[in-house]
Amino acid sequence: MTEQQNRIPAGAPIWIDHLSGGFARQQEFYEALFGWTFEDQGEEYGHYRMIRAGEATVGGAMDAAQMPPGPDGAPAEGPAVWSVYLRSDDVDETLRLAREHGGSVHMEPRDVGPLGRMAVVVTPGGEYVGFWQPGEFGGHDLPLAPGTSVWFEVMSKDVAADADFYRAVCGWDLVPMGADGQGDDASEGEGDEPAYATNGAGEAATAGLCDAAQWLPEDVPSHWRVYFRTADMAASVRALEEHGGRVVDGPMDSPFGVVATVLDPAGATFQLIQTPEG
Structure with missing residues (x-):
């Protein structure tokens, strides 16, 4: 593990990965948009790919065609998605707490060779979230x-339930945030929860929780989303559209x-974000 990876605290995002079909086109898209490289980890790891931006390890990617078939032998199917994994120092204990606080287990704990141990749950708010217990691989x-990636947040349709879950299971310390990016004018969301809160305050914040019930369409569930930094928003939008992506908002x-x-x-x-410094 690098020193930076070792600094990722329990409950903070430690890994992201992408799952989709039609993977050749997806890889070409992200290569054009971000200049990423994809390194196939071989048959031992199901041809999972490590994503690099220069020397930095960004996350992982999996071709849905390489996924094990379902119980009926049919190919694995599902929407293309970016997933977020939070650091756990004990995945089995994390899942015990998740069940105790209204979550359901989507994927039971499993070892990924000597690299670490992982699991996936569905929170009371309805979003999938992964957990990674580092072994040799620190995220x-x-x-x-x-x-x-520069930011991670939950778009929740049940922010009160999710707030309780992340506090109890992940040890989150939720701090209200207002429209100005500070806490002074924080607006109220569901129940006693703010419309937007972060796990930790200021530069120590690791992730956000947004009351998105009024924004998300009925057929769109709660979900995590990832912000990737761009140095030039206009150029990124052009590249994105030229290679088959589109801007939603x-x-x-x-x-x-x-x-x-x-x-x-x-x-x-x-999400794409161009920070003030570019």
């Missing part, structure tokens, strides 16, 4: 450079920079 690098100004919600060619959503 992603966070240089906050263009082409790497924005680009628009925010207290943290210019932000756009986008889709890749397979329909996975993510």
